[in-house]
Amino acid sequence: MQLDAKIPAGPIQDKWSNYRFDLKLVAPHNRRKFEVIVVGTGLAGAAAAATMGAAGYHVKAFTYHDSTRRAHSIAAQGGINAAKDYHGEGDSIYRLFYDTVKGGDYRSREANVYRLAEVSNAIIDQCVAQGVPFAREYGGLLHNRSFGGAQVSRTFYARGQTGQQLLLGSYQALAKEVGAGTVELHTHAEMLDLVVVDGRAAGIVVRDMETGEIRTHSAHAVILATGGYSNAYYLSTNAMACNGTAAWRAHRKGALFANPSFTQIHPTCIPASDESQSKLTLMSESLRNDGRIWVSKAAGDGRAPGDIPEDERDYYLERRYPAFGNLTPRDVASRAAKVVVDEGKGVGPLRNGVYLDFAEAIGRLGKDVIEARYGNLFEMYERITGDDPYRTPMRIYPAPHYTMGGLWVDYDLMSTIPGLFVAGEANFSDHGANRLGASALMQGLADGYFVLPYTVAGYLAGMLGERPVPTDHPEFEKAAAETRDRLARLLATNGSRTVDWFHRELGKIMIEHCGMARSEEGLRRALAEIPPLREEFHRDVRVLGDNESLNQSLEKAGRVVDFFELAELMCRDALYREESCGGHFRVEHQTPEGEALRNDEDFSHVAAWGWEGEGAEPSLTKEELEFEYVELAQRSYK
Amino acid sequence: MDLTLRVWRQSGPGDKGRFEEYPAKGIDEHMSFLEMLDIVNERLTLEGIEPIAFDHDCREGICGTCGVMVDGRPHGPWEGTATCQLHMRAYSDGDTITIEPWRAKGFPAIKDLVVDRRAFDRIIESGGFISVAAGSAPDANNTPIPQEAAEFAMDAAACIGCGACVAACPNGAAQLFVAAKYSHLSLLPQGQPERWTRAESMVDTMELYFGSCSNHGECEAACPKNISLDFIALLNRDYLRSKWRNRRLAGQKG
Ligand SMILES: Cc1cc2nc3c(=O)[nH]c(=O)nc-3n(C[C@H](O)[C@H](O)[C@H](O)COP(=O)(O)OP(=O)(O)OC[C@H]3O[C@@H](n4cnc5c(N)ncnc54)[C@H](O)[C@@H]3O)c2cc1C
Numbered sequence: 001m002q003l004d005a006k007i008p009a010g011p012i013q014d015k016w017s018n019y020r021f022d023l024k025l026v027a028p029h030n031r032r033k034f035e036v037i038v039v040g041t042g043l044a045g046a047a048a049a050a051t052m053g054a055a056g057y058h059v060k061a062f063t064y065h066d067s068t069r070r071a072h073s074i075a076a077q078g079g080i081n082a083a084k085d086y087h088g089e090g091d092s093i094y095r096l097f098y099d100t101v102k103g104g105d106y107r108s109r110e111a112n113v114y115r116l117a118e119v120s121n122a123i124i125d126q127c128v129a130q131g132v133p134f135a136r137e138y139g140g141l142l143h144n145r146s147f148g149g150a151q152v153s154r155t156f157y158a159r160g161q162t163g164q165q166l167l168l169g170s171y172q173a174l175a176k177e178v179g180a181g182t183v184e185l186h187t188h189a190e191m192l193d194l195v196v197v198d199g200r201a202a203g204i205v206v207r208d209m210e211t212g213e214i215r216t217h218s219a220h221a222v223i224l225a226t227g228g229y230s231n232a233y234y235l236s237t238n239a240m241a242c243n244g245t246a247a248w249r250a251h252r253k254g255a256l257f258a259n260p261s262f263t264q265i266h267p268t269c270i271p272a273s274d275e276s277q278s279k280l281t282l283m284s285e286s287l288r289n290d291g292r293i294w295v296s297k298a299a300g301d302g303r304a305p306g307d308i309p310e311d312e313r314d315y316y317l318e319r320r321y322p323a324f325g326n327l328t329p330r331d332v333a334s335r336a337a338k339v340v341v342d343e344g345k346g347v348g349p350l351r352n353g354v355y356l357d358f359a360e361a362i363g364r365l366g367k368d369v370i371e372a373r374y375g376n377l378f379e380m381y382e383r384i385t386g387d388d389p390y391r392t393p394m395r396i397y398p399a400p401h402y403t404m405g406g407l408w409v410d411y412d413l414m415s416t417i418p419g420l421f422v423a424g425e426a427n428f429s430d431h432g433a434n435r436l437g438a439s440a441l442m443q444g445l446a447d448g449y450f451v452l453p454y455t456v457a458g459y460l461a462g463m464l465g466e467r468p469v470p471t472d473h474p475e476f477e478k479a480a481a482e483t484r485d486r487l488a489r490l491l492a493t494n495g496s497r498t499v500d501w502f503h504r505e506l507g508k509i510m511i512e513h514c515g516m517a518r519s520e521e522g523l524r525r526a527l528a529e530i531p532p533l534r535e536e537f538h539r540d541v542r543v544l545g546d547n548e549s550l551n552q553s554l555e556k557a558g559r560v561v562d563f564f565e566l567a568e569l570m571c572r573d574a575l576y577r578e579e580s581c582g583g584h585f586r587v588e589h590q591t592p593e594g595e596a597l598r599n600d601e602d603f604s605h606v607a608a609w610g611w612e613g614e615g616a617e618p619s620l621t622k623e624e625l626e627f628e629y630v631e632l633a634q635r636s637y638k
Numbered sequence: 639m640d641l642t643l644r645v646w647r648q649s650g651p652g653d654k655g656r657f658e659e660y661p662a663k664g665i666d667e668h669m670s671f672l673e674m675l676d677i678v679n680e681r682l683t684l685e686g687i688e689p690i691a692f693d694h695d696c697r698e699g700i701c702g703t704c705g706v707m708v709d710g711r712p713h714g715p716w717e718g719t720a721t722c723q724l725h726m727r728a729y730s731d732g733d734t735i736t737i738e739p740w741r742a743k744g745f746p747a748i749k750d751l752v753v754d755r756r757a758f759d760r761i762i763e764s765g766g767f768i769s770v771a772a773g774s775a776p777d778a779n780n781t782p783i784p785q786e787a788a789e790f791a792m793d794a795a796a797c798i799g800c801g802a803c804v805a806a807c808p809n810g811a812a813q814l815f816v817a818a819k820y821s822h823l824s825l826l827p828q829g830q831p832e833r834w835t836r837a838e839s840m841v842d843t844m845e846l847y848f849g850s851c852s853n854h855g856e857c858e859a860a861c862p863k864n865i866s867l868d869f870i871a872l873l874n875r876d877y878l879r880s881k882w883r884n885r886r887l888a889g890q891k892g
């Protein structure tokens with residue numbers, strides 16, 4: 001297969017306007033004739049559904065949540081970037097574009113990233129007009145902060161609840177359309193398969209989670225905005241229900257999966273307290289502005305932090321990266337924490353964390369200033385751990401957080417299946433091998449409000465006069481029957497272990513071998529361990545209850561089945577990529593000082609994998625990345 | 639610690655439901671309340687008993703998915719805390735904990751501890767938004783908003799839509815939720831053009847599903863985000879005004 005990203009011609013600044021000028025349009029009176037399915041109502045999906053509904057298309061939106069106000073997007077704390085340059089610091093669309101390509105360690109597509117930066121300002125305008133209460137200065141204008149190592153203040157935020165407020169904005173916009181009847185809403189409705197007819201996306205198979213009924217829906221185009229797959233690691237900062245099923249099912253139907261091993265591990269999360277831990281809580285990265293990270297110089301030091309004198313502490317980030325110190329980018333900070341914990345210097349009862357210490361900042365600025373800056377985070381930390389961070393250092397450790405990889409899409413955000421579009425965290429498009437802080441919210445809303453409404457229209461324009469494939473087409477009936485069988489098999493197995501047990505075991509393999517540091521040996525071991533575990537799952541899982549009422553174990557079981565296959569592909573991709581870049585660190589490829597070593601010669605491409613059937617090796621297709629504007633350089637934070 | 643749970647079990651909307659008792663042995667004080675339920679559920683599964691259905695997602699107190707009555711209190715004993723943020727430190731060895739779903743006319747039962755809160759969405763669909771087509775917004779800094787106004791709106795916008803206020807109310811009223819949603823938008827300059835239609839339609843829709851407010855104030859005490867009763871005062875005042883204003887506006891339209 002050849003991958004054509006369909007990048008418009010012309011200088012990068014003009015590509016998106018040229019594209020829109022050349023676009024075939026759908027006249028307003030014709031839009032009602034087109035049906036569009038949107039799966040997922042997080043930032044990306046809600047924005048797309050609301051915008052396309054308002055434009056006059058017949059939209060059907062689906063979410064497994066009980067309400068569209070509750071996607072994982074709601075948990076984002078830090079903020080959203082835009083190139084407004086409201087503070088006269090020399091920021092610009094070009095700088096945001098440049099920073100994003102560099103931050104992604106030169107593994108993203110320039111044209112897409114430029115467009116993202118270009119529409120970023122309109123997102124802020126849109127959100128403010130919708131009533132998103134962003135932080136303001138005394139004069140009433142919008143406030144910004146610098147975030148995640150950026151040298152300009154371009155991050156807009158609403159207290160520590162930016163994701164919540166942005167999602168409420170798009171949720172309300174969507175609710176308006178639902179009320180007006182332009183969007184037909186299906187909640188507690190989980191997509192379990194994609195239906196492809198004559199090579200095009202024709203519709204989906206959905207399970208009603210309250211009655212178990214399997215229904216099929218058809219449309220002219222299908223948009224997946226179903227989020228990321230960090231929960232393949234079991235423990236992550238993602239919401240409990242986040243999963244990869246929609247993307248994986250589309251992959252099995254022919255959509256290529258790009259760079260699955262590009263995952264981001266966030267450095268500041270609260271370490272696990274025991275086996276029963278169900279998820280990890282992120283502590284905002286902003287804490288690193290004032291907290292100092294350290295461990296004892298001696299391995300196995302059992303002393304309380306207050307009893308360890310200054311000269312016996314190792315402020316390892318300040319030592320290794322004097323220029324950036326505690327503010328080194330996420331991937332670098334995470335790996336450095338792993339190094340010291342692996343050396344036996346970890347802190348806390350399970351020795352699985354490092355200290356984030358505010359004593360010096362409290363001494364310098366006073367407790368009041370620290371409380372004003374981080375009061376709510378300190379309170380959240382204390383609620384979870386029972387420790388008071390004003391008196392004793394916080395304990396933190398990295399945790400899986402975000403997946404840069406996802407379904408391959410072209411400039412139109414269309415996958416390799418015509419008519420199947422992918423938006424938000426579910427696609428691979430804009431963040432390369434590492435995502436910068438506050439850029440995921442930007443991307444989700446860019447895709448939903450400002451990109452898909454054009455690109456999907458361009459696709460639909462060519463289908464005027466065609467009706468969607470009827471759902472009594474044999475392909476629909478086949479997909480529905482297969483889904484029913486899959487569920488029936490899970491219920492009939494009646495083995496001896498719970499779904500969570502299998503998910504935890506898979507997570508252990510993944511974090512150990514495909515986490516912050518990866519090696520050929522470890523990845524080969526993971527690839528040897530996952531298939532038997534998967535087979536054991538199919539033989540020995542116990543899912544009680546029936547299909548005909550709410551059954552949370554059955555839902556989970558279906559998602560874990562797909563995580564098994566996805567996890568294998570993640571390891572395979574990590575093994576294939578013989579370089580270290582962004583969040584992907586192969587121990588074989590590092591500088592003598594232990595820094596990541598890219599291999600631009602051989603790996604300046606997107607690795608897009610194709611499903612070749614159960615048990616068969618996946619196929620690999622490459623999209624070469626060309627850098628016309630950004631100069632490739634080794635990232636250095638010394 | 640060893641605990642005993644008294645849990646509401648109900649197989650579906652048609653079932654009458656009943657309490658069942660389950661032991662929860664060897665619970666660590668560092669676990670969250672929902673992790674304790676996870677453990678009990680895994681043990682029940684291995685014993686062949688269908689696990690307890692309960693709602694949850696973010697487990698960080700922000701999505702509003704979780705929410706059960708714990709010993710008669712919405713979200714349990716900790717003030718300003720959603721169920722998912724409650725930790726087992728709150729309990730001691732030997733305690734019995736009673737866990738029930740939200741009970742209100744507006745929230746029909748789905749299964750065990752899970753109820754249907756979609757009525758909240760119907761209220762938002764009727765007017766809880768500001769109309770603005772994508773791409774038509776003016777520059778964000780065109781309209782300065784005094785910092786206090788933005789902060790006040792944010793206080794209201796912090797509502798997570800969990801429904802604890804309804805569950806706490808002896809009348810099953812949704813006034814605190816609607817007031818929070820209404821005030822967030824109506825305190826901002828951007829929310830003014832639709833203010834009066836918003837007040838009227840949100841309240842009228844609310845009354846189709848929920849009981850009436852008689853100012854008990856139980857809702858504020860139960861709210862995990864400490865949403866203030868003051869917003870109810872604003873909603874009530876605006877609703878009364880909206881009745882004659884909307885008539886006048888309609889008259890102007892002709
Ligand atoms: C703790 C945390 C903090 C973060 N903070 C920031 C931040 O400060 N700034 C930033 O830019 N980014 C941040 N991120 C990342 C960002 O929040 C996410 O990447 C982004 O919100 C994803 O949005 P989305 O619309 O793509 O997907 P989601 O919000 O995950 O939505 C997915 C939707 O798809 C639906 N869905 C999925 N599968 C199916 C299916 N099979 N059937 C039906 N429906 C389905 C779900 O119900 C949901 O509606 C953070 C992430 C985490 C975990």
Ligand code: SF4
Nearest residue numbers: 797798800801803861
């Ligand atoms: S007002 Fe409080 S209790 Fe009511 S839904 Fe909102 S957050 Fe929950």
Ligand code: FES
Nearest residue numbers: 695697702704722
């Ligand atoms: S699970 Fe999200 S608020 Fe409790």
